Amino acid sequence: MQRKADLPSKTCACCRRPFSWRRKWARSWDEVRYCSQRCRRQARAARRHREMSP
Template identity: 70%
Template sequence: MARKHVNLGTAPDKRDLPQKTCAVCAKPFTWRRKWARDWDQVKVCSDRCRAAGTGS
């Protein structure tokens, strides 16, 4: 069975993306395209962590 989503050299490999540690749950999370403009300000990995505690 063929893979539908194949990286043809246009996107970086997932393990090459930057990572951070969540300020609330302390788990690592990787860069997402929707965070491209404000990656420096991202402190939490999800809406659940944002609601659970302050990401400061």
């Protein structure tokens, strides 16, 4: 078993906090950009807001 400190980590594109590898991301670790669903929703809402603003 690996220690959490030995696992790879990334920085969240929304909140800029570091997050570690999770088993559920094993197959898609390269595509993971956000630490949580909340950050994913916030980034999507912000992008939509920017597109609608003149």
